[in-house]
Amino acid sequence: xxxxxxxxxxxxxxxxxxxxxxxxxxxxxxxxxxxxxxxxxxxxxxxxxxxxxxxxxxxxxxxxxxxxxxxxxxxxxxxxxxxxxxxxxxxxxxxxxxxxxxxxxxxxxxxxxxxxxxxxxxxxxxxxxxxxxxxxxxxxxxxxxxxxxxxxxxxxxxxxxxxxxxxxxxxxxxxxxxxxxxxxxxxxxxxxxxxxxxxxxxxxxxxxxxxxxxxxxxxxxxxxxxxxxxxxxxxxxxxxxxxxxxxxxxxxxxxxxxxxxxxxxxxxxxxxxxxxxxxxxxxxxxxxxxxxxxxxxxxxxxxxxxxxxxxxxxxxxxxxxxxxxxxxxxxxxxxxxxxxxxxxxxxxxxxxxxxxxxxxxxxxxxxxxxxxxxxxxxxxxxxxxxxxxxxxxxxxxxxxxxxxxxxxxxxxxxxxxxxxxxxxxxxxxxxxxxxxxxxxxxxxxxxxxxxxxxxxxxxxxxxxxxxxxxxxxxxxxxxxxxxxxxxxxxxxxxxxxxxxxxxxxxxxxxxxxxxxxxxxxxxxxxxxxxxxxxxxxxxxxxxxxxxxxxxxxxxxxxxxxxxxxxxxxxxxxxxxxxxxxxxxxxxxxxxxxxxxxxxxxxxxxxxxx
Numbered sequence: 237x238x239x240x241x242x243x244x245x246x247x248x249x250x251x252x253x254x255x256x257x258x259x260x261x262x263x264x265x266x267x268x269x270x271x272x273x274x275x276x277x278x279x280x281x282x283x284x285x286x287x288x289x290x291x292x293x294x295x296x297x298x299x300x301x302x303x304x305x306x307x308x309x310x311x312x313x314x315x316x317x318x319x320x321x322x323x324x325x326x327x328x329x330x331x332x333x334x335x336x337x338x339x340x341x342x343x344x345x346x347x348x349x350x351x352x353x354x355x356x357x358x359x360x361x362x363x364x365x366x367x368x369x370x371x372x373x374x375x376x377x378x379x380x381x382x383x384x385x386x387x388x389x390x391x392x393x394x395x396x397x398x399x400x401x402x403x404x405x406x407x408x409x410x411x412x413x414x415x416x417x418x419x420x421x422x423x424x425x426x427x428x429x430x431x432x433x434x435x436x437x438x439x440x441x442x443x444x445x446x447x448x449x450x451x452x453x454x455x456x457x458x459x460x461x462x463x464x465x466x467x468x469x470x471x472x473x474x475x476x477x478x479x480x481x482x483x484x485x486x487x488x489x490x491x492x493x494x495x496x497x498x499x500x501x502x503x504x505x506x507x508x509x510x511x512x513x514x515x516x517x518x519x520x521x522x523x524x525x526x527x528x529x530x531x532x533x534x535x536x537x538x539x540x541x542x543x544x545x546x547x548x549x550x551x552x553x554x555x556x557x558x559x560x561x562x563x564x565x566x567x568x569x570x571x572x573x574x575x576x577x578x579x580x581x582x583x584x585x586x587x588x589x590x591x592x593x594x595x596x597x598x599x600x601x602x603x604x605x606x607x608x609x610x611x612x613x614x615x616x617x618x619x620x621x622x623x624x625x626x627x628x629x630x631x632x633x634x635x636x637x638x639x640x641x642x643x644x645x646x647x648x649x650x651x652x653x654x655x656x657x658x659x660x661x662x663x664x665x666x667x668x669x670x671x672x673x674x675x676x677x678x679x680x681x682x683x684x685x686x687x688x689x690x691x692x693x694x695x696x697x698x699x700x701x702x703x704x705x706x707x708x709x710x711x712x713x714x715x716x717x718x719x720x721x722x723x724x725x726x727x728x729x730x731x732x733x734x735x736x737x738x739x740x741x742x743x744x745x746x747x748x749x750x751x752x753x754x755x756x757x758x759x760x761x762x763x764x765x766x767x768x769x770x771x772x773x774x775x776x777x778x779x780x781x782x783x784x785x786x787x788x789x790x791x792x793x794x795x796x797x798x799x800x801x802x803x804x805x806x807x808x809x810x811x812x813x814x815x816x817x818x819x820x821x822x823x824x825x826x827x828x829x830x831x832x833x834x835x836x837x838x839x840x841x842x843x844x845x
Contacts, residue, residue, distance in 0.1 A: 238265060238322075238334045239308040240414065241431050242395045242405050244452060245422025249304030250294055256424075256431040257306050258287055265308035266613065267321035270294070271330045271397060274301030278330055278399045282321040303402055305395050305425075307332035310501065310628055315357075315517070324361040327368035328399035333360040334427055335392035335412040336504035338675055343387065359505070363394060377401045378449055381408060382462065385447065391500055391678065393427055405450045409442040411678065412497060416440045418469060421453045429472060430480055437472045486832045488634035488726070492818050493685060496678040498639040499811070501628035502646045503674055512667030514654035519607060519623040526658035528577050532559045533604075535567045535595045536583040539637040539721065540644060544583055545714035546810050547648035554652040554670070554807070556661035564591030567598070574602035582608040583648075585632060585640040587615025596620045609647045611640050625651060634833045636725045638818050641718065642681075642811050649674065649807060673805035683802045684815040691816050694781065694797055695823030701752050701779075704731035705743060706817075708756035709766055715810045716756055719817030726825040726835045736762075736769040752779045754817070757793075758809045759786035770795065783813055 239260030243249045249272050257268065268290045269282030279299040283289045287308070307322035322332045337343070340359035343366065348354075352365050366387060370380035377398045391411035398406075407414055407425055417424035417432040417439050426432050432439065442448055445460035457465040484490040506515050532551055534544035541563055548559040562572070564582075568591060574580070580599035582592050587610040596617075599606050608621040611629050618624040627643035653670050656662025662670075698704075704723055708716035717733035724731050734743050736755070747753065757766045763786070770793070774780055780795040785803045804812045825832050 238310055238427070239431070240305075240332050240334055240393055240395055240425065240427040241307075242305045242332075242397075242407070242425035242450070243422070244303045244405055244450060245419065246302055247422065248300065249302055250299050252435070253304050253306035254287065254291060254294065255434070256426060257308050259430040259433070260308060260426075260428055261287065265310050266316040267318070268306070268308045269321045269323055270299070270304060270306040271323040271325070272299040272301040272304035273397055273399060273402050274299075274303075276399060276402070278325070278328075278397070280323055280325060280330070282318050282323070284316050284318055284321065303397065303405070305330065305332050305397050305405070310630075320356045320358050322358075322360060323397075324356060324358065324364050326361065326364035327372060329364050329368040329371065330397040330399075331360060331364045331367070332395050333363060333392055335410070336390045336500050337362060337388050337392065338390035338509075339388065341508060341510055363388065367396065371398070371400075377404070378406055378447075381406045382447055382458075391497075395425055403451055407442065407448040407450060409446055410444050411500075411682070414442050416442070416448060416450060416455060418453065423450050423453055423455065425450060429482065433472070438469050439472055440467055440469055485826070486634065486822070488636055488638060488822055488832050491632055491634055491638045492815070492822065494630065495639045495642050495815070496681045496685075498627075498629045498643050499646050499681060500678045501630075502643045503650060503677075506650060507671045507674065509668060509671055509675070512664040512671060513657060514650050514667075514671070516623075516625055516650065516654050519625060519651070519654070521605075521623065521655075521658065523658045523660075525605075526655055527660070529557055529579055529655075529659070530577040531574075532557055532579045532581050533567070533572060533574065534559060534561045534581045534583065535564050535592055536561075537564045537589050537591055539641045539718060540583040540585065540589075540592075542714045542718040542721070543641055543644040543648060544581075545717070546645055546711055547581075547583070547652070549711040550648055550652035550807055551655070554662060555656035555659065557655060557659070564589060564593075564595055567591075568594040572598065572602075574599060574604045576603045576605075578602065578604040580604050580606045581651075582606070582617050582621070583610075583644055584608070584617050585611045585629075585637055585644075587612045587617040589617070593617055593620065609644055609651070611643070635835055635838050636722060636821070636832075642814055645811050646674070646677070670805075670807070673808060677804070677808055677811065680802045680804045680808070680812050681815060684812055687799055687801070687816060688819055690799060691819040692823045694799075695820055695827055698752050698779075698820075699727075699824050699827040701750065702729060703746070703751055704729060705747065705751060705753045706731065706733040706756075707736040707739060707753060707766075707769060708733070708813075709736045709762035710760065711807065712756045712758060712810050712813055715813045715817065716754070718814060719754060719821070722818055722821035723824065725838060726821055726832050727828055727830055728836070729824065736766050739769055739772065749779065752781060752796075754781045754820075755783070755795075756813050757782050757784045757786075758813065759784065759803070760806060760809070767793070783816055785809065785812070
């Protein structure tokens with residue numbers, strides 16, 4: 237989500253960094269800042285809001301120097317503010333950061349005991365203090381960063397500037413992208429390719445666990461053990477649009493690959509493993525209010541409705557609160573039983589969905605509390621809500637929703653844990669277990685994406701079939717619906733999702749050798765029953781594709797194709813299962829030559845009835 241830019245060379249750094257940050261505006265942000273080093277002096281300018289505000293500030297209070305770092309931030313640790321905006325400084329060390337420091341509370345407590353004073357609510361400031369401490373004890377800048385990286389856990393792209401060491405910048409990466417660009421006697425650093433294209437096409441990508449020392453037109457890369465890494469410079473041939481796509485053929489594919497980052501951004505800064513708490517400041521619910529809640533009405537349309545179906549399982553089983561799920565287009569025309577002890581929970585990517593928005597009038601008339609989960613800040617639905625939980629998917633360009641859906645599921649998980657803690661039905665130990673599982677989610681998604689080549693090959697085999705059936709049980713049944721919807725939306729193939737147990741109540745009549753059947757079969761309490769459904773499909777000649785997280789049983793399952801996924805916890809398995817279904821729909825659509833990002837007859841958000 238956030239954007240990073242760094243420069244060391246002979247030009248004025250501030251205007252170059254500002255323009256490079258503009259190339260990253262599509263990622264979404266709510267504050268911005270820049271730090272420039274000149275003649276042993278570091279000057280920092282930061283502000284809330286858009287880059288125009290930062291530009292105005294720099295025009296009023298100009299900075300000079302040929303070394304600098306800049307950042308656009310989407311608030312997670314702490315509200316959007318000048319104080320929480322990056323860069324952050326401790327002593328002579330200045331840092332910008334994308335990602336999440338998982339053990340920041342533990343490190344902050346250690347630093348506080350040593351007398352450290354903090355000026356922000358961010359996890360990033362802690363990293364600056366750790367590096368500064370080591371430099372003050374006489375350690376070399378590079379070694380101080382290396383030692384600090386051993387202390388922190390999490391995902392990060394970090395870029396450091398040191399007032400006493402003006403000839404180099406230090407950069408580090410783990411699970412969050414960063415790239416170095418090469419010019420004549422100047423070097424550029426950025427979190428994404430578009431920021432560099434006006435200045436250079438020669439780049440080097442850092443890999444996870446690597447540390448880079450960047451100077452004028454040169455660099456050294458080190459692996460996690462401190463050994464020098466030799467990597468050839470690559471020539472980028474993308475045009476500006478391809479650069480926004482990150483080199484992917486379509487926005488949809490880029491957004492599928494964005495999901496490990498988007499999911500981490502959605503929960504980072506909101507959870508405490510130490511006490512099993514979830515901080516949702518903008519929800520505005522107290523324990524007394526939550527204990528009085530008798531029912532939650534989840535209202536959404538399309539893909540967001542599928543997220544609500546999964547959310548129903550989470551809210552009822554984790555928080556112990558009865559939940560109902562309605563289509564917005566149906567809810568607005570019936571008379572739901574709501575009262576002041578009810579909550580209307582609206583889920584929408586855009587925050588402008590007309591049918592979902594109409595539900596607010598019903599809730600207000602019934603004096604129910606209105607909450608929302610949304611991706612677009614200050615859109616209509618959040619403005620009409622008493623509280624909002626923003627997902628941090630970033631702009632989703634492709635019409636077919638991918639990362640918006642999985643971040644909605646993540647937000648619903650957070651909300652279920654938060655409500656369960658507030659009403660006392662979820663104990664601390666249980667909450668800590670659920671939150672530890674959530675911390676693993678980005679890694680599980682990264683591992684799942686590694687089967688992309690298998691899915692692409694499978695898509696070539698299946699592209700000519702005219703009908704598909706998707707089956708799932710329990711919390712994964714809504715993912716069968718979502719998988720079918722994705723295929724319909726972008727490939728124009730007829731597909732249906734069903735609870736696997738309902739197959740014998742009608743859909744089984746359709747199954748023959750011309751019907752691919754995609755079966756979601758995680759190793760859960762439904763596994764044996766799902767295997768029984770699979771046998772029934774197989775007996776009728778259906779072409780069975782199985783998604784399972786049971787590596788041991790996967791090899792023994794008789795099917796046309798078995799895709800084995802990482803083993804996730806029960807409530808997060810639906811997110812893992814979603815990824816191969818997105819990829820399958822995408823690659824079938826590509827093979828069929830459809831307009832993947834802008835499928836016919838569809839709009840990104842439906843703002844009229």
